[in-house]
Amino acid sequence: MSLTLDDIRAAAKRLDGVVHRTPVLRSRTLDRAVGAEVHIKAENLQRMGAFKFRGAYHAMCRLGPEQLARGIVTFSSGNHGQAVALAARELGTTAVVLMPADAPASKRAAVEGYGAEVIAFDRYTDDRDDLMTRLAAERGLTMIPPYEHWDVMAGQGTAALELIEDAGELDALLVPVGGGGLLAGSAVAAKGLLPGVRVIGVEPRAGNDTEQSLQAGRRVRVAVPRTIADGQAVATPGELTFSVNRRLTDEIALVDDDEIRDAMRFAFERLRIVIEPSGATVLAALLSGRVTLTGRAGVIISGGNIDVARFVSLF
């Protein structure tokens, strides 16, 4: 199994009319600050506020009716959980979402608001894969993990496909990296359409598991990172996602929490959009100068799910 541009094109057809075709935003202020022409794929404006709806819905809509009817189980720090919960509601089934006990309250409330059951786990001690597998066996549920799934990755890749369709030729594409599903899907779409494009993954410095893994040539596990970028608090790349990303990722950029916060402020005040910390990493990489580029760049803003209370507490 692998992932091809055709898989992503097929996913885009299945998602047509279900996901928002999110806008590609432009800002001359940003362009001047960065020294390049930046095209911003605003997946914070996606349904439920993140690209995750693409992959979750895509994987679930491909299940057989019996598998779907048995219900879904997943784990998620928040956005994938919301995505599965919303997709389950739309597809007429149920979902159980394993969430870290310290996930933002608004994300938990949103998952429950879409009608899913939430079970809390400890992000720093529990093994979420084990928990999910056990629950799936006990209750006969179908597992839709957040990134270790080809159909999930194909769905995520549709964001980059749309970006390139709308923005045209790009010299570079910056993508946030957590488990690596968005990066894998985006890299396949981007390299398929534009073989010369430079694909850059952006991680929080506190959790550079993908950078370390790419350097080592194998999946490295780090301590679960403590960062404001809760969507990227991942200790090791996925096996499937890494098999794609080691082939197609040109480089990894690292950003720290202060740079993420500055990028969130820039997005708020100059782009007038709300970006959660993980989504701001790609802007942080550009604004901090950690990535320098010229020409035409695309960035994927992964999500915007942050409640006012948490936003206020960060500033």
Added chain:
Amino acid sequence: MSLTLDDIRAAAKRLDGVVHRTPVLRSRTLDRAVGAEVHIKAENLQRMGAFKFRGAYHAMCRLGPEQLARGIVTFSSGNHGQAVALAARELGTTAVVLMPADAPASKRAAVEGYGAEVIAFDRYTDDRDDLMTRLAAERGLTMIPPYEHWDVMAGQGTAALELIEDAGELDALLVPVGGGGLLAGSAVAAKGLLPGVRVIGVEPRAGNDTEQSLQAGRRVRVAVPRTIADGQAVATPGELTFSVNRRLTDEIALVDDDEIRDAMRFAFERLRIVIEPSGATVLAALLSGRVTLTGRAGVIISGGNIDVARFVSLF
């Protein structure tokens, strides 16, 4: 003189490639909350963060070269000032902006950032028209007022024109009202394209000068309103704008500061966009139930210029 759909179409041609064609956003969460299909024209994503750039640039690009070269003067609580400052820079001239001394710091900084000169006045005691007229005479400047100008109104109307082109048939259109320029331009565009559309202006309750004026059939002056909606702290409608709005506005809805704050929170958490208080009034009118509607509605989010510090202070 008056304002016609053709004037707005001509303005749209002149602004093509200069202003952003801002996206029309959709939210099923909002639709469910409101009970109608809401099409959101996101002028907070316009250049310099508000629809005002449309009118200012349009009026200024129609000046003769000598008039333009002498420089521009205007008054503004913020967004029109930024718009004139940016347009002046783009058109290669200079601008002086009279701003209330209590205008948000970020708006003053932005005007100065675009290279304009700022002169402060007291919003509650000074007559800004007098100040502007005097300054224009003293320095030989060309006045581009924020709404009492047909070319300004024509430029503002292009937002509604784009909204209807993109969203199609609408049963109602909600527009924030300050001096009335956006409402006038929008009403002409909307009624010209969709004769049956219901045009609703939305004002802060503390400053319902347009509502009172429409009821009285003449321009009524109220005490300068104290509201968080600083962009609508206007004491009386414009003469030209009122001549249009009394003819084409079907009703006025009033919202209070708490409703505006709730709408800003909804926009932040559920739409993931930043809206300044004045821009949030149209959402506030819908979410508070002060305006009830069915079918397809358009709303114009006028702007998103609020700095993080002020936003934090509101929550």
